[in-house]
Amino acid sequence: MPLTNGDVGSSKANLLPGKDSLDHTTALEVLKTEGSGLDGLDAKTLLDSRVNGGLTYNDFLILPGYIGFSAAEVALDTPVTKRISLKTPLVSSPMDTVTEHSMAIHIALLGGLGVIHHNCSVENQAEMVRKVKRYENGFILDPVVLSPSTTVGEAKKLKEKWGFGGFPVTENGTLRSKLVGIITTRDIQFHPSLDEPVTAVMSTDLVTAPSGTNLAEANAVLSKSKKGKLPIVDENGHLISLLSRSDLMKNLHYPLASKLPHSKQLICAAAIGTRPDDRIRLQKLVEAGLDIVILDSSQGNSIFQIEMIKYVKEKYPELDVIGGNVVTCAQAASLIAAGVDGLRIGMGSGSACITQEVMAVGRPQAASVFNVSSFAARFGVPCIADGGIQNVGHVVKGLALGASTVMMGGLLAGTTESPGNYFVSREGQLVKAYRGMGSIDAMEDKKAGLGEQNAKQSNAGSARYFSEGDRLLVAQGVSGSVLDRGSVTKFVPYLLAGLQHSLQDIGVKSLSELRQGVRDGKVRFELRTVSAQAEGNVHGLHSFDKKLYS
Numbered sequence: 268m269p270l271t272n273g274d275v276g277s278s279k280a281n282l283l284p285g286k287d288s289l290d291h292t293t294a295l296e297v298l299k300t301e302g303s304g305l306d307g308l309d310a311k312t313l314l315d316s317r318v319n320g321g322l323t324y325n326d327f328l329i330l331p332g333y334i335g336f337s338a339a340e341v342a343l344d345t346p347v348t349k350r351i352s353l354k355t356p357l358v359s360s361p362m363d364t365v366t367e368h369s370m371a372i373h374i375a376l377l378g379g380l381g382v383i384h385h386n387c388s389v390e391n392q393a394e395m396v397r398k399v400k401r402y403e404n405g406f407i408l409d410p411v412v413l414s415p416s417t418t419v420g421e422a423k424k425l426k427e428k429w430g431f432g433g434f435p436v437t438e439n440g441t442l443r444s445k446l447v448g449i450i451t452t453r454d455i456q457f458h459p460s461l462d463e464p465v466t467a468v469m470s471t472d473l474v475t476a477p478s479g480t481n482l483a484e485a486n487a488v489l490s491k492s493k494k495g496k497l498p499i500v501d502e503n504g505h506l507i508s509l510l511s512r513s514d515l516m517k518n519l520h521y522p523l524a525s526k527l528p529h530s531k532q533l534i535c536a537a538a539i540g541t542r543p544d545d546r547i548r549l550q551k552l553v554e555a556g557l558d559i560v561i562l563d564s565s566q567g568n569s570i571f572q573i574e575m576i577k578y579v580k581e582k583y584p585e586l587d588v589i590g591g592n593v594v595t596c597a598q599a600a601s602l603i604a605a606g607v608d609g610l611r612i613g614m615g616s617g618s619a620c621i622t623q624e625v626m627a628v629g630r631p632q633a634a635s636v637f638n639v640s641s642f643a644a645r646f647g648v649p650c651i652a653d654g655g656i657q658n659v660g661h662v663v664k665g666l667a668l669g670a671s672t673v674m675m676g677g678l679l680a681g682t683t684e685s686p687g688n689y690f691v692s693r694e695g696q697l698v699k700a701y702r703g704m705g706s707i708d709a710m711e712d713k714k715a716g717l718g719e720q721n722a723k724q725s726n727a728g729s730a731r732y733f734s735e736g737d738r739l740l741v742a743q744g745v746s747g748s749v750l751d752r753g754s755v756t757k758f759v760p761y762l763l764a765g766l767q768h769s770l771q772d773i774g775v776k777s778l779s780e781l782r783q784g785v786r787d788g789k790v791r792f793e794l795r796t797v798s799a800q801a802e803g804n805v806h807g808l809h810s811f812d813k814k815l816y817s
Contacts, residue, residue, distance in 0.1 A: 365384070
């Protein structure tokens with residue numbers, strides 16, 4: 268008696284009644300010959316606003332491809348300007364609750380870029396740039412040099428100012444003067460007399476290298492010695508430059524660090540406005556070693572920004588300038604024609620921004636990124652997707668739509684390296700303050716004006732939204748708090764690992780391959796209904812613990 272259930276020997280599964288099943292070995296050939304063989308939509312069809320409306324990151328998914336490699340093989344190198352590339356596509360936002368020198372240093376060490384905010388005095392911002400530039404070096408060509416008359420107390424104050432305590436001592440207290448010793452933190456840490464000269468406690472048993480030694484040779488000498496510093500001297504014993512053991516350790520621990528090839532210093536970016544006074548600010552930042560300037564405006568297509576771009580390119584041709592913010596091709600075209608080296612895309616999509624609600628102006632972020640980056644790419648101008656990034660998936664989507672990098676504010680605001688102090692919320696959770704630069708709190712902050720009565724004239728928040736001359740401030744942002752995320756040294760590697768695994772699922776081995784696949788229509792997308800978005804999130808559980816990484 269034949270079996271009707273589970274009898275594979277006497278019956279065949281017939282999924283298409285009246286039709287024979289095809290030979291399974293021909294599946295790939297059939298896929299190619301019957302129709303396009305491609306599921307989903309190409310990016311241009313997906314982002315057609317006339318058909319689908321303006322889309323955000325949550326409104327679509329990227330379809331999976333073929334995996335033939337490990338996630339560790341995925342390369343994340345990407346340009347941030349026409350001339351400067353990064354090892355990872357992450358940029359921190361120039362907000363006063365997100366990026367100061369600590370964030371800029373650690374993001375750069377991890378392969379990204381930190382943009383120092385300008386809601387502070389010129390001197391404070393320039394000092395932050397100097398701290399970033401001095402954090403890591405190859406040959407230190409402008410070391411802090413002490414004279415024999417410098418006291419132990421003065422050396423301690425210099426350590427507090429710069430964050431390091433190893434200083435060469437020369438006869439005249441200047442570079443290219445005869446080297447007489449080196450003072451270290453251990454020499455002065457417990458010394459009882461602050462008035463004694465550093466010559467009383469400095470080390471004179473020095474290991475040096477001659478002028479002309481290349482960086483690889485100098486590193487080899489330093490690694491074999493037990494010294495913290497390697498002075499480079501000429502034939503007369505005059506100090507020419509300095510090499511630090513701490514930099515060797517940083518090279519070992521942070522192989523992806525964003526550094527300039529000639530100086531080995533971390534790449535530093537900072538924001539300024541477009542007022543006449545910002546030209547003075549820019550001069551101070553350039554003198555401090557700035558590499559990239561971002562012109563910070565909520566609406567970048569203005570005569571003020573266009574004139575500032577032209578000024579920067581003429582006065583500082585070696586300085587890269589990123590313009591914005593823009594959300595349309597018409598806005599972008601004005602800034603590209605003026606000479607920008609990069610663009611920042613986004614208007615009203617940030618977590619603490621209410622521009623779209625209050626001003627009724629802006630554009631959904633996915634539509635903005637795709638349209639502007641597609642246009643800018645024709646002129647070789649990289650774009651930053653700024654705003655709307657809530658998770659790893661949003662990072663991937665911003666990059667897939669054509670952005671070279673993504674800028675994060677709220678996602679990084681709760682980390683240890685962001686400015687401000689932690690406090691416990693009413694719910695008993697550890698949080699940090701976070702505010703949009705268009706919030707009333709930010710626009711009334713007097714740090715930029717050093718306590719001047721009319722702080723609005725020099726406030727970065729009011730200038731960003733063209734409100735510095737207004738009698739009544741109209742908020743375009745809010746103030747709030749974000750949950751603690753720990754250190755960026757753990758959080759950013761989580762983002763990068765998630766990004767690599769996502770590209771692996773898509774079937775591409777680099778960000779350039781991802782962008783090319785989108786342009787060629789090989790990387791496909793699918794629209795998500797509200798029900799699909801609910802299905803793609805956690806559902807059906809009584810309770811759960813959403814731990815993102817370990």
